[in-house]
Amino acid sequence: MIRFFTTIGGFLLGSLLITLLLIFALNPSFLAKQVLSYGAKSFGVPSTNKVDKFLDQTIIDGAIDSPLALTYLGLDSLNFLTGHKSKLGDYSLEKSESDYEENLKQLNYLSRFNQNDMPEGNYNLQIKRFSLDNDIRGYESFRYHSSPVTQFFGAHLSLVEFLTDQHKVNNERDIQFYFDRINEVPRVIDEIIGFLDKRAESGIYSPEFVYIKAMGQIDTLSTGRIEEHPLYETLEKKIDEINLSKNKRENYLGDTKDLIREVFIPAYRRLFNTLESQSKNAREMVGVWGLPNGNDYYKHRLRIYTTTDYSADEIHNIGLKMVSEIQNEIRSILESEGYDISRPLPELYEVLNSEERFYYEDSDEGREQILADYTKIQNEAMKKMPDYFNELPKSEVIVKRVPVYSEQSAAGGYYQSPALDGSRPGVFYANLYDIRATKKFGMPALSFHEAIPGHHFQNALNIENSTQTLWKKFGYGTSAYGEGWALYAERLAIEIGLVEDPYELIGSLQSELFRAVRLVIDTGMHSKEWTRERAIDYMIKNVGSEESEAISEVERYIVWPGQACAYMIGRIKIMELREKARNELGDDFDIKDFHSAVLMNGSLPLTVLESVIEDYIAESKT
Template sequence: MVKKIVKWFGILLLSVIVIAGSFASYEWYSDKPIRFRSFVDREVLKMAFQSPETLTSLGFLESLGITGHNAKLDDASLAKSDELYVKLKQVLNTLNSYDDASLSESDLLSKEIALYLLNFAQETEQFRFHDYPVNQLFGIQSAYPSFMEAQHQINNVDDVNNYLSRLMLIKTKFTQELEGIKLREDKGIIPPLFVIERVLEEMNGFVNTPIEENILYTSLAKKMTDSGNVTESEQTELLAKAKSNINKYVHPAYQLLIDYFTTLQSKATNDDGFWRLPNGEAAYVASLKFYTTTDYTPQYIHDVGLKEVNRIQSEIMTILAAQNYDVTQGFTEAIESLAAQESFYYEDSDAGRAQILADYQTILDEIDAGLDSAFRIRPKAGMEVVRIPEFKEKTSPGAYYQQPAIDGSRPGRFFANLYDIKATPKYSMRTLAYHEGIPGHHFQIAVAMELEGLPLFRMFSPFTAYVEGWALYSEYLAWEMGFQNDPFDNIGRLQAELFRAVRLVVDTGIHYKKWTREEAIHYMKLNTGMAQSDVVAEIERYIVMPAQATSYKVGMMKILDLREKAKKALGDKFDLRDFHDVVLKNGAVPLNLLERFIDKYIADTLAK
């Protein structure tokens, strides 16, 4: 399927260039293409063609011999952002002009999803600057080197020259980013003090690292060697140019942000929630709606979180008591006693970290071979486990997933954080692997990319409650299927679910109930028993990504509720494989649409 997508992209692009005046050309240039699918795919392609970095990440043009975009970086200016909002309104107007009666069932669904996204974008444009573009978790200061290391492919000297060009252009992009950050300052949207301190530490560390040890230099050197198409003499010459460009362009770009944030420190405070920003409470409610795809209030989410925390802690304590742990002193003490056992950890060394990666791969290979009873639909793309780049792992989450390249040149990747060896107890590894990899994010995201006939925008729909809800549901599913029959592995699963329940409490606590960063850290540490380094990184994540963390548990509970609904309605006719087909075969969707799919599945099955 991936090859078919690449071929389709290529045919579309080449037909536009070569067959001027043809039907394909009309569909590309007309204000309103005849085919609805042509319109929505065209708009996604046009946006992609304006983003060189997106084109590099998708990786489909290279197979057509087109590589010029790999020498450029995205336009991050305010003018470009303004242009996007104008464009989205134009797309919305055209979308509404398509008569529902003329559309197929599939196109009607695509129209409904597109309208959901476009209407929400229009409604929340007033909050477009309610964020912190440079923070300890993400932003150009970490995204740029990560992009260059993970996405920019090196197969020949031309690819290296494109890489060198991107090193030269970075100061322009940093200047553009700074324009938007300064506008936020004018609007009273200033990051909390700890965010500024973290990014200054990160950026100063980046520029103070010897260039020969900088990831932009070392990854280029490795890629040239691995390619086998760049001679040693060429490598020496090109690395010298890279060193010069890092010194001349990259370091000064970082210094722009370092100087700005150093000055901004005096204006920052230790109030961390969105409530403190102009119209911040409304912005938080909008963020909750976007991430959960529900109208749940902050108070409702907070209350649900408190109830789930109590339930899950009780289950964990029951298992610990059965394993002869002293639970009389309370949850925190019991879980800390478990976490203190050295037998649950790997050696704190390079060899120990390498073994963690190998064991993660074994876990994933095992479950991948044992899911036939639960799935018919499965991704064709492979998956690998890699370490989060060391330069950013200190402030990164415990793990994350990166989707495969659309042309099949890069598999899906499960990035594991190995900074703190104590943050990776053996009993938590299965759950994390199932969430980030199989059958979690890799199954759902890679399957969506490979679905036949799905419009391009639906392959990458940003419905976090569905995406993260599926991944958390996958942890539960793996336990149900017997892949976590060791009681300690089950504790690891319950701790992961507890972690997501606590998120409901602390996210709303910070942004709605005006908790401080320290209060949130205390609550999460007290109620999860997680490593302190993980707790701090997570709470700081919620501060810069309001509401995102609530989507996991909300989505999981909805999928489980829908499954139970189907089981009760269908009885002996219920087939888990059918249920999973329905959940996965339409890509990511808002939760109300997912419920509609399940209702139809129930009705259709009963009618047979």
């Protein structure tokens, strides 16, 4: 017996230490899960029933298995157990197969329970089953219908964005981790190529423009001067912030050049060659109706994104009705401003679009002014928020330009959530590629949507919410809820007086019209066999979009079927629920409490959100 173990207590303590050392040596991920489970107590309230405990554990297991998630959530302190700072994600076919098997196991376990087993007001079981059903059906029936590489999203873009925006460099070890992750890029790219090859074997290809534009993005990231590569420029800036010696700085930057040239670029050229080869078999139709079992696939996507059972025809007709109503509102304002509304609306849009007072100078200075003006809009909006919300985000939101290498095909704006630990603010990315697509009178609506009180309130408040379980906060997300809230936020901004200028009101209405038109175009292309050109023409004539914006948006809907329908369907439901609460509560209705009910219960399918508001109404009556 070792002398240390001289007492029973010492023996037990020594045995415990040896056990922990063995666990650490043989299964560090197990210990990491225990550490994260303990730390997760600060992220949400402890689970009190079997279902919630099980769901919380799925979040912990999923995070530990995802190097990207651990970094994104700001959990780099676990790196000594996980080694995640040196890794990228698993994009292999085997991983998708194991995820499918895990989903089946989870659904089988949850089948032991029913909603009556859950505490009152707890809908987690219902939400998780809805999500699992969708994931399992998608794998079994439509595994290769979506492409992992498009002009709008894909690992070829997200890998670079992750390394430039998420990977922290606080010391020299972090630089080495950065290099390790660049060395992981070829593996990821080869896994993506493996999926694309399987997709091709199934006879499924993307439209030709998808290949052409994605290849253009890959070309940008794999040609040109190394010193201008985003991976080089980003590390150069981060190195300068940690004050290394000149020799170390030059050595690290030299190593970066070598990695980009010898590791990153060859991998991206392989992906380019794969896309170029497959583009020869590009499909002619842009809608998914032409894919195997395409109509069922589109119905499945609509269910995922709208969280309803609306048919494509029903959504198409809702869109047509709203387009007409909103256009009449716009005509009314134009008439009050002295425009001749006997002219067709497209002509009036052209008049507005030709007025130089609504544009910025096409220069670096003009683009900087756009970012400054967006920041001003956010600051002014924030001043009014305490009058309409019980909870306000602790995290700030900043405005940044969409990365140059992806802006040509990116959306007009998008939002990135703050880090879990508060180390990174929320970011509203504004697309400045075509400066004519940024009209001054349209900027407030986009800012309200992406930042305050839109996505930033929804996401930051959820991250900071200490009243929900871990899974309730992070386990489920849906565009119907998230985008529905952001579009509702645009309308709220009008109602509370943040939009008073008549042209800015036109801009807000055009934003709503934009989402109503999406209902028509998305269902038109994917269900009614519209062509890309017809969809672009419809958007230009009905919204007044610049051609570049219309092309970018329509091509987004082509590669992301169903998602564009979530915005207005979600907005409609939130507005309906607010009106219901106002009618039933009368003088007792408090918009702050309504917003708390909507925002402080996590992301929800619309059917569940309806139940949450019914509970809020009942509680407010007592």
